[in-house]
Amino acid sequence: MLNAVLGIALAMAFAPVLSRLLDDRAGFLLALGPFAAFVWFVLQVPVVAAGGAVMESIAWVPALDAALAFRLDGLSLLFALLVSGIGTLIVLYAGAYLSDHHHLGRFYAYLLGFMASMLGLVLADDLIAMFVFWELTSISSYLLISFQHEKSDSRRAALQALLITGGGGLALLAGLILLGAAADAWQFSALDAEALDGHALYPAIIVLVLIGCFTKSAQLPFHLWLPNAMAAPTPVSAYLHSATMVKAGVYLLARLNPVFGGPDGWGTILVVVGAATALVGAVLAIRQTDLKRILAYTTVTVLGQLTMLIGTNTTYGLQAFVIYLLAHSLYKGALFMAVGAVDHATGTRELGRLGGLIRYMPLTGAAVALAAFSNAGLPPFFGFIAKEFKYTGLIEFGPLGWLTAGVMVATNALLLTAAGLVFIRTFLGRQGRYLREPHEVSMPMWLGPMVLAIGGFILGAFNNLPEVWLVNSAVQAVSRGPVEVHLYLWGGITPALVASALTVALGALGYVYRYEVRHRLARWRVFWRISGDLIWDRMLKRIFVFAGTLASNFQHGSLRRHMTLLVLVASATALFGVLSMAGSFAGVGSVSPLSPAGLAGCVLAVGGAAGAAVMKGRLALVAALGLSGLGLALFFLAANAPDVAITQLMVETLTVVFLALVLRRMPPMGVVGSRAPRVRRIHAAVAVLFGLTAAGVVIAALSQPLPGDIAAWYLANSLPGGHGANVVNVILVDFRALDTLGEILVVALAGLAAATLLGAGRGTGAARHGGRAEFDSVFLRQGVKPLAGLLLLVSLVLLWRGHNLPGGGFIGSLVAACALVLLALAFGVPLARRLLRVSPAWVSGLGLACAVGAGVIGLLGGGQFLTGGWAFPGGLPLGTPLLFDVGVFLTVFGAVLHMLFRLLESEEA
């Protein structure tokens, strides 16, 4: 089965090339693909008819339990035969129909692609695989409908079909996932009806699946895309929109009928929706004057009837479903192809212009006659049996069935009238007015209709053939329990026969008085004003306007409004979390005592920041911000975090330097905050709200006990495992060195990016020569040299001792950077660069290399990446964590200097 799907897909891949090489003869070669598949399926008929099923499965996404599982039972086989058989004829037909089209190869590719996906759909046993094929048919249908994309009608129809079937597909996906979850099975064959009957998700599953099926099979009120899809070339209409794709929805309904077809609403919904669709379709069909549109609306009718028949779930109803499905595919495919031939031969499809064609096109006419008889449901054609069984099945269904049967009599009478229009009006009677002399079409074009039409006749006349080989197994696959299948043309005088006779009589009358009927129908203006297409267009326009409004409201381009919204949403989310654990705030009681230094730090931090928030002067801003950072450093010191405090101190120093260097080039700032007082108040409120939220989050965190004994583990293992007394540093360079590696990588990258931006200012070129000091002071120059030397020395000491005492790579590098900052400011960048000898960017890269190298040494030592290795030559503790710390030192040092040098150079010009 997989080979059948893949074979057709392969034909698809070669279609454009073959078409270019062989011109319009490529169709004969390409048709071999589907034909081979057809033959294979025919060979499986005995197996399936005996009650067996052919299975194939290959793993697809094992983690999700999704497999490309295929299963060939009666229902699948029936569909597979239709898809591949009619597909073969369509490929031949398309070659002749579009022989002069310059994109014929592309058309073949789309058509064969569709065929492969449709075949996959009806064969798939896995829910998810089925869905994927389902969507593929929607997409290939989109491509086929829009094949003549120069026409705006085609584009619109294609988009409409895609949106409706695609939207239904989404619902179906949800439904299938719920179904799989509820039944705990992802294969159709494994679904257990008993387990699902009373399940809580049952109604939701049914509604979602039904939306998917109804959109695909053009049931009311989603029917409007199908007639519009007739904008596609006729082979597409004949194949997708009558014989195959639109039946995908019906297929799925039938496939799931054994599972859902219990006593609950399923049957009633199907009968009511199906009957309503059938009636509406038939009425609309009679009103059309374009042959193709008549057929399109009769297709809607038939789809409605098929849906209805599944819903009856009676012995005769299900038999009628299978027979009707087969009969319709045969005659509707034939009629569509014949209409295409008529169009091809005469240049028109308008009823008013046609007539008397049998003289010019005898073969096509004969095919249409046979197909139309089957369509009309006249004996001994297959369509007759379908109609008889339909009535019997509906009568079996009960009171609702009687009512529906009445509706169906009217519907089928209208169908009969439509069949009359298609055959009698077109081929008999007086000659029509043609733009050019009609001619019989070529062999591939009449072959398809003829084969299908004769097939419909044979199946009807020798009805024990399909009964034994096809219908029986298909009916068993659709029904919940075993069903006795017996087809017959003559069953005695039954209510069904009476209804059938009534149908024929009404239909014949309808044809004779067709102008009268149309005239009467046209009077119901109230109904015709409700145009589905108009509603659709308006809805689509509204959606576009809505999307535009939504986008412009959220993508307004104002940073402050984005921030406001972001902060409000974040506050709401966090506050919800904080308030939901409000009950456990009792744990906050056990806090450490206040310390004066800590308090002072807090006051400084908040005071400085508050000053920065309200002051206007640029220098004052820098000073206030620096004060805030220093306060924080003081607090860290008071909280027994010396390493953090020193880092904060050094970073704050550098922050002030950078800020001062950049801000002096900025314009003075006028107002603080927004100009409008109202907006200022809103901003203040938002800020306060988020501040409260943040404090609440921290307090909420404090109210929870510290999980586990992580701190104790680090304290206990630092010296024995990491050979270091400074636990913070050991964590950084040993225990969690991989994190640190990532962090210094970020620093290096940010340094590169920022340096590029900083240095891209005016005249970097002039900075190369000369270069002058920022502060031209003798005292500074004299004092800086020894100070910078001292700082560099201190930084190295800090780096070395960092493993055991406050210090380490980060702190050391910041101190060293400060030293070079002093030099660069006092003597200019060129001197600092000369002193460094290599570019700071290289230093940064070297640092990263050191850090990674330290990790690789651990790897070579047999451990994992970044495992620490130690050696004690002469009592001196040397280890890869030390090398790693050197890497950290060089990376941060290089990154900071890279940024600073570029900034200073860009300003010197």
Next chain:
Amino acid sequence: MEIVAALTVGALVAIGIWLLLDRNLVRVVLGVVVIGNAINLGVLTAGRFGSRAAAFVAQGEVPLQAANPLPQALVLTAIVIGFALFVFALAVLKRTWETHGTTETDRVTALAEEPAPDLPETPLRPGGPA
């Protein structure tokens, strides 16, 4: 102490957001620094302060009530990364000023962004009230 720290975090965050909401990009950059500081303090606070000694195990024995070293390690790197981020923001600020000649957020947007070609009406007014 923890409660005071938590309140400090709240105050700093509020000030930081106030700065971020300013119309001038200079203050927005300062807001980034202040919020970064606040978050560092928050992380450290979540690790508790109830210690009498820093996290050093010099004599091979763990001091009683040593500080929690893990948040300290986290915050230490966070400070350095925060600094790199700050300089990057500063660089963007500098470029913005050099390229567009303004540091007001909305005006930069109006200058730098073109309206979507498929929307005829432009909801964005340069320099309009936020």
